[in-house]
Amino acid sequence: MKEIVIISGKGGTGKTSVASALASLAGKKAIVADCDVDASNLHLIMHPKITSREEFYSGTLAEIDEKACIACGLCQNVCRFNAVEYSNNLYAIDELNCEGCGYCSKVCPSGAITMKPQKSGDVFHGDTEIADGMVYAKLGIGAENSGKLVAKVKKDAMLMAEKKGRNIILVDGSPGIGCPVVSSLSGASYVVIVTEPSVSGFHDLTRVIELIQKFRLSAGCIINKRDLNEEISQKIKDYLIGEGVQHLADLPYHNSFSKAIKEGVPVTTLEVKEINDALCTVWSKINNQ
Amino acid sequence: MFKIAIASGKGGTGKTTLSVNLAAMLSDSESVRLCDMDVEEPDSGLFLNVDQKEKTVIQRFTPQWDEDKCTLCGKCQENCNFNAVIRLADQIMIFPELCHSCYACSELCPKNALPMIPSPMGVISSSRHEQLRFTEARLNVGVEQAVPLITQTHQYLNNLNEKAKFVIIDSPPGTSCPMIHTIKEADFVILVTEPTPFGLHDLQLAVETVRQLGIPMGVVINRGDDNNTLITDFCTANSIDVMAIIKNDRSVAAHYAAGDLVYKHVSTFRESVETIAGRIQNLLQ
Numbered sequence: 343m344k345e346i347v348i349i350s351g352k353g354g355t356g357k358t359s360v361a362s363a364l365a366s367l368a369g370k371k372a373i374v375a376d377c378d379v380d381a382s383n384l385h386l387i388m389h390p391k392i393t394s395r396e397e398f399y400s401g402t403l404a405e406i407d408e409k410a411c412i413a414c415g416l417c418q419n420v421c422r423f424n425a426v427e428y429s430n431n432l433y434a435i436d437e438l439n440c441e442g443c444g445y446c447s448k449v450c451p452s453g454a455i456t457m458k459p460q461k462s463g464d465v466f467h468g469d470t471e472i473a474d475g476m477v478y479a480k481l482g483i484g485a486e487n488s489g490k491l492v493a494k495v496k497k498d499a500m501l502m503a504e505k506k507g508r509n510i511i512l513v514d515g516s517p518g519i520g521c522p523v524v525s526s527l528s529g530a531s532y533v534v535i536v537t538e539p540s541v542s543g544f545h546d547l548t549r550v551i552e553l554i555q556k557f558r559l560s561a562g563c564i565i566n567k568r569d570l571n572e573e574i575s576q577k578i579k580d581y582l583i584g585e586g587v588q589h590l591a592d593l594p595y596h597n598s599f600s601k602a603i604k605e606g607v608p609v610t611t612l613e614v615k616e617i618n619d620a621l622c623t624v625w626s627k628i629n630n631q
Numbered sequence: 632m633f634k635i636a637i638a639s640g641k642g643g644t645g646k647t648t649l650s651v652n653l654a655a656m657l658s659d660s661e662s663v664r665l666c667d668m669d670v671e672e673p674d675s676g677l678f679l680n681v682d683q684k685e686k687t688v689i690q691r692f693t694p695q696w697d698e699d700k701c702t703l704c705g706k707c708q709e710n711c712n713f714n715a716v717i718r719l720a721d722q723i724m725i726f727p728e729l730c731h732s733c734y735a736c737s738e739l740c741p742k743n744a745l746p747m748i749p750s751p752m753g754v755i756s757s758s759r760h761e762q763l764r765f766t767e768a769r770l771n772v773g774v775e776q777a778v779p780l781i782t783q784t785h786q787y788l789n790n791l792n793e794k795a796k797f798v799i800i801d802s803p804p805g806t807s808c809p810m811i812h813t814i815k816e817a818d819f820v821i822l823v824t825e826p827t828p829f830g831l832h833d834l835q836l837a838v839e840t841v842r843q844l845g846i847p848m849g850v851v852i853n854r855g856d857d858n859n860t861l862i863t864d865f866c867t868a869n870s871i872d873v874m875a876i877i878k879n880d881r882s883v884a885a886h887y888a889a890g891d892l893v894y895k896h897v898s899t900f901r902e903s904v905e906t907i908a909g910r911i912q913n914l915l916q
Contacts, residue, residue, distance in 0.1 A: 350642075351672055352642065352643065352672055352674070353641065353642010353643040353644075353804045354641065354642045354643005354644060355643060358829070379807075380640070380804070380805030380806050380807045380810075380836075381640040381641050381642070381804065381805055381806065381832075381833040381836060383641070383828075383829040383832060383833065386828050386829060386832060401712075402712065420734070420735075420738070422732060422733055422734055423733075438811065438815065438844075441731050441733060442712060443712050443713070443731055443733030443735055444710075444712045444735065445710075445733050445734065445735035445738075445739075448710060448735060448739065449739075457712075481806065481807055483806065483836070483839045483840050483843055484811060484840060484843055485807070486807065486808045488805075488807040488808070489775070516805065517642040517643075517671075517672065517804050517805075518671035518672055518777075518803065518804070518805075518809075519671045519672065519770070519772055520671045520770070520774075520775050520776065520777045520809065521775040521776060521777075522807070523671075524775050538888070539888060540884075540887060540888035540889075540890075541674075541677040541678070541888065541889070541890035542647060542672075542674035542677055542887075543888075545672075545674055545677055546672040546674065549671075549672060549772055552772045553772050553773065556772070556773050567884075567888075570881075570884055570885055570888045571885065571888040571889055574888065574889075595881070595884070600827055600854075603827045603828060603829055604827055604828065606828060
């Protein structure tokens, strides 16, 4: 199984545009997984026909039974997350702050605290005309544990690929370098980084490459909006050589990217030669890995 | 101290551009601190000429196994809800990346065999750019949990002797824990979006999140074009104020890419940011 993970560090560099374009090039050979569970957008291009939906529970939240509580305050003393509130002689849990560690429930002398399983989101499985199938998720509003939801989306995409006899999984990752990104990267065969030639795009690229190197993953980089700043584009290319990261292709600053998003289609559908040639190059380089 | 969080569901909509330019412009007439809490990818400082930095290394505490005291009773594993402490036949194994620093394993260990040891998680630094005060929180690469650093950054801001009238917070993208813990202490949230289906989809999630926290908010449409009804209709239907529409302009992108303060170069952009600055000053009156 080949798992290709698309990330960027900085948001808005074109991860989802690239992911949907690669999906259109891979066609029926691939299963697509949207692991940007905080702000999933890929389904707005892939238009999956949902075949199943699953609630995903992960982690727990403390709950205090008012009747059993003797108001000793031990829970508040041990909580490191400021999640136990006290007012009118009552203790209560601030769910936004609760980490679900369960320390309070273990020290409560009257057994008044139970740990309730928490729904972290919904996972959707569907068929799509662009690839052979798609898995994505919606994180519940205010829910935590997005790293675990990412792992669930990837696992389901893997099962779908096995069931359908496909051997490519395209993963649209999330911005940043924290737990959802680390979770997206786990088990990756190849990482595609989408960057842009801006001071911030370059800065975030260096952090994401440092992360990839910690996991010893092989990676390639696409410079999107190359002509926005030719000087920084060149610096990025030099930097990639130094870090041993393959330069996959450049994409131009072009209104067809936002046009494709507005029309809800992969950018390849608009048949801009320069863009499609570059993306085909990317796809063949990835396949030669 | 009036905290304004600049956030968005979708990444790359222009949070940092707006934060930096708004803060710099506002600092001509008001006392302002810009705080970059996008700890995974802090970029605001790239647009400022900051003077000497004052740095604080921020620690987090994780357990360390004391082999001599341990009787391998296994209570630590039982008490850890995150699978960060595992008892093997002859040792206790600790996975610091899974640890949430709740102290349960350590404080409930009957033999005190798991003392909590500090390790660096990130750096908070403060500096000045002309009149503008600037604070940045930066997570170390390889540390997965952003929230503990964000929480400590709020404490750092609250404990500063020199408090600015306005604190503008460049927030992490998304709608999960890092974003929530950044904006929950804010007095007002500005959500930056763009007039595309992606922008709308993620704005809806962000609006729901801010609503749940009960914080007043406004929307700024970035890269606006002739038709922004996708966003303005949604905002009207939900009684959310559209504070300004920043026009789509390649020269804004080019100045941003080069690391410039865009308002000093592009007049239409400057006018939009002035409108937002005026609205913010009105919030306090």
